[in-house]
Amino acid sequence: MTKIALEARNLSWGANGGGVILHETSFMVGAGRILGVVGPNGAGKSMLLRLLYRFYRPRTGQVLVGGKDIQTMGARSAAQRIAAVLQEQPTDFALSVREIVALGRTPHRRGLSSNGARDAEIITSALSKLDLLRFADRSFGTLSGGERQRVMVARALAQEPKVLILDEPTNHLDIRHQLEVLTLVSGLGLTIITSLHDLNLASAYTDDVLVLAGGHSLAFGPPATVLNEDLVSRAFQVNTRIERLEPSGQSHFTYHL
Incomplete structure (x- = not known):
């Protein structure tokens, strides 16, 4: 049985006095697996990651790393378990x-x-x-x-860290550097949670995907199962076509309005 590295239980967030930006979301990430968080702009991807690396305190729910709630840890202890790489680098x-x-x-x-x-x-x-x-x-x-x-x-x-969180690691990179960074990261053997815009990259480099839209979790599971034409079309509000590439069997996504 796969050891669970990180678990999100009924996780939600909204500013004090404001509406809910991320509605209750639950999932588990096995040790050594790569989870891709995908969805359109404003879906709640970056907000979810901020909750996972303890930048914000959730409105409801818990983030457990190694079975321990990260909100009960000190900052030093949490940083020994979770590391984050953000979109914008100095x-x-x-x-x-x-x-x-x-x-x-x-x-x-x-x-x-x-x-x-x-x-x-x-x-x-x-x-x-x-x-x-x-x-x-x-x-x-x-x-x-x-x-x-x-x-x-x-x-x-x-x-x-026990868990490495990457917020859009391919942002602002050309295609060659996108592939270079994801290839290096996927070979680290760490438990990784990363947000990605490109579904083709998510399909090629992740073990599981979490699909968000409008702050709601739509699906969680292996890319080949979860990223079907109906769900992708619904999440991104586009018409989607998926082709299976031979001999790899990987999915290739194309879109139109």
């Missing part, structure tokens, strides 16, 4: 790539202590896994968008 860090990745060790340090030998090993390993060792001494601001995205994933990896 470009003006006056730091080297290695120094930025080293920031991922902050939740594991006590007081003003500096990184030790084990921290250095973890930082180097994170750089290696994201193919960044050759950039380690480069200034972050000199890197391309795809390279910067990989640095931020490496920083998150250095946190040694």
